Amino acid sequence: MAKTKTNAGRFFEDYTLGEVIEHAVPRTVGEGERALYHALYPARHALYSSDVFAARSGLEGSPIDDLAAFHVVFGKTVPDISLNAVANLGYAEGRWLMPVYPGDTLRAVSEVIGLKQNSNGKTGVVWVRTTGLNQMDEPVLSYVRWVMVRKGNVDAPAPETHVPELADVIAPEDLIIPEGLDFTGYDFALAGEAHRWGDYTVGETIDHVDGVTIEEAEHMLATRLWQNTAKVHFDATFRPDGQRLIYGGHIISMARALSFNGLANAQMIVGLNGGAHANPCFSGLTVKAWSQVLDKAETSAPGVGAVRLRLVATSGGEAGTLKGEDGKYLPHVLLDLDYWALMPL
Numbered sequence: 001m002a003k004t005k006t007n008a009g010r011f012f013e014d015y016t017l018g019e020v021i022e023h024a025v026p027r028t029v030g031e032g033e034r035a036l037y038h039a040l041y042p043a044r045h046a047l048y049s050s051d052v053f054a055a056r057s058g059l060e061g062s063p064i065d066d067l068a069a070f071h072v073v074f075g076k077t078v079p080d081i082s083l084n085a086v087a088n089l090g091y092a093e094g095r096w097l098m099p100v101y102p103g104d105t106l107r108a109v110s111e112v113i114g115l116k117q118n119s120n121g122k123t124g125v126v127w128v129r130t131t132g133l134n135q136m137d138e139p140v141l142s143y144v145r146w147v148m149v150r151k152g153n154v155d156a157p158a159p160e161t162h163v164p165e166l167a168d169v170i171a172p173e174d175l176i177i178p179e180g181l182d183f184t185g186y187d188f189a190l191a192g193e194a195h196r197w198g199d200y201t202v203g204e205t206i207d208h209v210d211g212v213t214i215e216e217a218e219h220m221l222a223t224r225l226w227q228n229t230a231k232v233h234f235d236a237t238f239r240p241d242g243q244r245l246i247y248g249g250h251i252i253s254m255a256r257a258l259s260f261n262g263l264a265n266a267q268m269i270v271g272l273n274g275g276a277h278a279n280p281c282f283s284g285l286t287v288k289a290w291s292q293v294l295d296k297a298e299t300s301a302p303g304v305g306a307v308r309l310r311l312v313a314t315s316g317g318e319a320g321t322l323k324g325e326d327g328k329y330l331p332h333v334l335l336d337l338d339y340w341a342l343m344p345l
Contacts, residue, residue: 007079007083008083008084008152009079009083009084009231010080010081010083010084010149011084011149011150011151011152011153012115012117012123012124012126012149012150012151012152012156013124013151013152013153013156013157013158013159014152015112015115015126015149015159016112016159017112017113017114017115017159017160017162018111018112018113019111019112020109020110020111020112021077021080021081021109021110021111021112021128022107022109023076023077023079023080023107023108023109023110024076024079025076025227026105026106026107027072027076027105027106027107027227028103028104028105028106029064029068029069029072029100029102029103029104029105029106030102030103031102033064033068033072033102033225034048034062034064034065034068034102036221036225037064037065037067037068037253040218040221040222040225040250040253041253041254041256041257042210042212042257042258042260043065043253043256043257043260044192044257044260044264045065045191045260045264045266045267046187046190046191046192046264046267047059047062047063047267047268048062048063048064048065048066048267049062050062050190053187053190053191056185056187057181057182057183057185057186057267058180058181058182059099059178059180059181060101060180061101061102063099063100063101064099064100064101064102064104066096066268066269066270067249067252067253067256067269068100068253069096069100069106069132069140069141070094070132070141070143070249071222071225071226071228071249071253072106072132072226072227073106073108073130073132073140073141074108074130074226074228074249075226075227075228076106076107076108076132076227077108077110077128077130078227078228078229078230079229080110081110081126081128081147082147082149082230083229083230083231084149084150084152084231085147085148085149085150085230085231085232086123086148086149086150086232087147087148087232087245087277087280088145088147088248088277089125089145089146089147089148089276089277090145090146090274090275090276090277091143091144091145091272091274091275091337092143092144092145092166092167092272092273092274092275093129093142093143093144093166093167093170093272093273094141094142094143094144094170094271094272094273094339095141095142095143095170095174095175095176095270095271095272096140096141096176096268096269096270096271097138097139097140097141097142097176098134098138098139098140098176098178098179099140099178100134100140104134104135104140105134105135106132106133106134106140107132107133108130108131108132108133109130109131109133110128110129110130110131111128111129112126112127112128113127113128113129113144113162113164114126114127114146114162114163114164115127115159115160115161115162116161116162116163117151117158117159117161118148121151121154121158122150122151122154123148123149123150123151124148124149124151124158124159125146125147125148125149126146126147126149127144127145127146127163127164128144128145128146128147129142129143129144130142130143130144130145143272144164144166167273168273168274169273169274169295169308169338170271170272170273170340172295172297172299172306172340174271175270175271175299175306175340176270177270177299177300177301177304177342178268181268181301181304181342182301182302182303182304183301183302183303183304183342183343183344183345184302184303185303186265186303186344188265188344191264191265191267192260192264192265193262193264193265195262195263195264195265196265196343196344196345197296197305197307197343197344197345198305198345200293200296200307200343201293202293202294202295202296203292203293204292204293205290205291205292205319205320206259206262206263206290206291206292206293206319207262207290207319208258208259208260208261208262208263208288208289208290208291209261209262209288210258210261210288211258211286211287211288212254212258212286212287213284213285213286213287214246214250214254214281214282214283214284214285214286214287215283216244216283219233219244219246219247219250219283220234220244222247222249222250222253223247223250226247226249228247228249230247232244232245233245233246233247243282244282244283245280245281245282246280246281246282246283248277248281248335251277251281251287251313251334251335252275252313252335252337254287254289254313255287255289255311255312255313255335255337256269256311258287258288258289258313259289259291259309259311262291263291263309263341265343265344266307266309266341266342266343267341267342267343267344268341268342269339269340269341270306270340270341270342271308271339271340272337272338272339272340273308273338273339273340274337274338275335275336275337275338275339276329276335276336276337277334277335278329278333278334278335278336279329279331279332279333279334280334281315281334285315285334286315287313287314287315287334288313288314288315288316289311289312289313289314290312290314290319290320291309291310291311291312292309292310292312292320293307293308293309294308294309294310294338295307295308296308298345299342301342303344303345304342304343304344304345305342305343305344305345306340306341306342306343307340307341307342307343308338308339308340309338309339309340309341310336310337310338311335311336311337311338311339312333312335312336312337313333313334313335313337314332314333314334315332315334316332317330317332317333321333322336
C-alpha cells in the first residue's frame with residue numbers, strides 16, 4: 001500500500017500499439033538552458049551564441065541550440081517510455097520544424113508505433129514517434145526512437161509484433177528551413193571558419209581532432225538538467241556492473257560540439273536520418289569525433305545549402321574506422337549519427 005501513489009514506470013507489457021501518451025511536465029526554457037548547455041559541452045556555433053549574428057542571418061534572435069531543444073523534449077518522455085529501459089537503441093525520421101527561443105514552453109506527446117518482444121522473453125523493443133510542441137501548440141520537432149524495455153512480468157503474454165517501416169533518409173525537399181533564414185550576408189570570420197557548402201565533397205572524412213574526457217559530475221548535471229530520470233543513468237545499483245550508463249544524448253551533444261573544428265559553419269540541425277548508440281559509454285572515457293559527408297543539396301532559402309553528415313563519436317581508433325569485417329560496430333565506436341545541417345553556400 002505504501003507504493004500505490006508512486007510511479008514505477010512502464011514495462012514492456014504495458015504498451016499498446018497506437019496508444020498516444022501525453023507527457024508531463026511542460027517546461028519553459030530560457031537563457032539559463034543555453035548557458036548550462038554551453039558549459040556542459042564546448043558548443044560555440046555562432047547562430048546559437050549571438051543574437052546579433054542570428055539577426056543578421058534573418059532570425060528574430062539566437063535560438064536555443066537544436067540539441068538542447070531535443071534534450072528537453074526527450075527528457076519529458078523518459079518517465080513514460082524509458083524509465084525501465086535497458087538501452088535506447090536508435091533514432092529515425094527526426095525533423096526540426098521551427099526554432100525554439102528563450103521563453104518558449106515545450107511539452108511532448110508520443111505515439112506507440114511498434115512493439116516486438118525479444119527472444120529471451122525478458123525484454124522487448126518499443127518504437128515511439130514523439131512530437132515536441134511549444135506554448136502555441138505548434139510542433140517544433142518530431143522524431144522516432146526505439147528503446148529496449150524490461151518486462152515487469154516475464155509470464156505476461158507478448159503483444160503482436162509490429163515493426164514500423166521507417167525511411168532511411170529524409171528527402172532534402174522535406175527539410176524545414178526556418179522562416180527568414182538568409183546566409184547571403186554570412187560573416188565567416190565571426191563564425192570561426194572559412195569553409196562553405198561548396199568546399200565539402202561527398203565522401204570526404206573530417207577528423208575533428210579534439211577530445212573531451214567524460215566526467216561523472218557533468219553527466220549527472222546533464223541528466224538532471226534535461227530531467228532524464230532513466231534508472232540506468234541515475235542509479236548505480238540498477239546495472240550488474242554497478243556503473244551508471246552515460247546518457248546517449250550527452251554523447252550526441254559532445255560529438256556535435258567537437259565537430260565545430262572542421263564544421264563550424266554547419267549551423268543548424270534540421271533533420272535526423274538515423275542514429276545508433278553503438279557501444280555503452282561510462283565516465284572516464286575520452287570522446288573524440290569524426291564526420292563523413294554523405295550528401296549535399298541546395299535549398300530554397302537565400303545563401304543556404306544542406307549537407308548530410310555522418311557524425312561518429314569514438315573512444316579511440318582512427319578517423320574513418322567504423323565497423324569490422326563482420327559488419328558490427330568496432331568496440332571503440334560510441335555513436336553513429338546521420339543528420340542534415342544547414343550551411344552557407
